[in-house]
Amino acid sequence: MNRATEVIGREVRAVGVTARNAVRGPGRERDLMVQSLKASVAALLAWTVAKLWLEDPMALMAPWAALVLVQATVYGSLLRAAQQCAAICVGTLLASAAQAVTGDELAAMAVCLPPLMLLAQWSRFGDQGNYAATTAVFTLATGAVSAQAAGHRVGQAVLGAVIGVAVNALVLPPVHLRDVRDNLVGLAAEAGAVLRRVAGDLTRAEWDDSAASRWSRATDRLERRLEGLRSARGWSDESLRLAPDRLRRLRRIPPNVPSAEEDERWARVTGQVVALTRALSVAADADRSPLPPDGAALERYAGMLEVLGLACEAESRRLASGPVGATRSDLRRKEARAASGPRAPEGPGASPEPDPEPDPEPSEERLTELHAGLREHLREHAARNPSQAAVLGALLLHAENIWADTALGARRE
Helix, strand or coil: CHHHHHHHHHHHHHHHHHHHHHHHCCCHHHHHHHHHHHHHHHHHHHHHHHHHHCCCCCCCHHHHHHHHCCCCCHHHHHHHHHHHHHHHHHHHHHHHHHHHHHCCHHHHHHHHHHHHHHHHCCHHHHHHCHHHHHHHHHHHHHCCCCHHHHHHHHHHHHHHHHHHHHHHHHCCCCCCHHHHHHHHHHHHHHHHHHHHHHHHHHHCCCCCHHHHHHHHHHHHHHHHHHHHHHHHHHHHHHHCCCCHHHHHHCCCCCCCCCCHHHHHHHHHHHHHHHHHHHHHHHHHCCCCCCCCCCHHHHHHHHHHHHHHHHHHHHHHHHHHHCCCCCCHHHHHHHHHHHHCCCCCCCCCCCCCCCCCCCCCCCCHHHHHHHHHHHHHHHHHHHHHCHHHHHHHHHHHHHHHHHHHCCHHHHHHC
16 A cells, blocks of 8 residues: 555656646646647637537547647648548548448448558558548447448548648647757766766776676666657657748747757767777676786776766756857867957957856866877787787777767867
């Protein structure tokens, strides 16, 4: 009983947090609330048109279609409207034909449902294929199998689809660009956390099977973050597929949207972090042939990963609060402006601009020093033990690739 009460209480608190987030400001919770309200309005409007204006005694198909066709994007609503109308047409026609041939409802269901369920798996129907079978069951259950009834049902579905798509397109058209930024920020922060966690384990000499398992779980979370970013980018592209100019006029598109170049850059960083942890896991396995580098080299390598992790976390903060559309070329231009010195005051009596606050990014000089030391260790390992040199060289290559894709790498170029 206590367990059930605890679970119920936790769910109630989660609902409360979701409600507060929806009221507090823009976010995923508010987007879901707006979409739910729009779907309800579309269903009510479709029922009103079908029941009161067209005087349909059984206004079911129109509100049903309108309710399910308020999708997460306008393009998604249009696509699913076409798929659903096609599925409803097929289900209605096949059920009516089966009833006309067999003259019995049960026999008609036995004839039409198997091919309709197979047809529902056709990729052209997407996730709307099941509506063909459910429409056939509804048609046979109501006994309305005449040509007039079939045409009436299809017309009601088209009416609901038109109303659902119109409400979704005209009332606060949904966009998902904020999700891209949030996922990108989370990916950069997660990459930094993984690198720092590995660095901490290496510093404490906790390099064994249990550490390798922790690293594997951490990289699994990192890869799920990357998949979430790719999904969010797909939703954002679909959001802008129709009428982006109108969305900009309505100020529905936020400024400084992260560019696709940022996605590719952090995908490369993710791949290098995963490869790095796998190489460490192989070297930690006593049954494998490669030998790990010696303690001094590992200590320097841990320091390099710590600095790279701090760089990733600093970029996560920049993406969250700064010009999220900035690319590495923008960072190079910023460095060039900084190197040219402070700007001269403009106009008589104008005071010079104060020096900008130092960036909270890790020290590039420290990273360069660690890198030079590791290359010296690599030469020593090559002269003493080629297998150790191979492991250290692979680890150093992954770290260098991560370095090249961070802001520190942009300044290095």
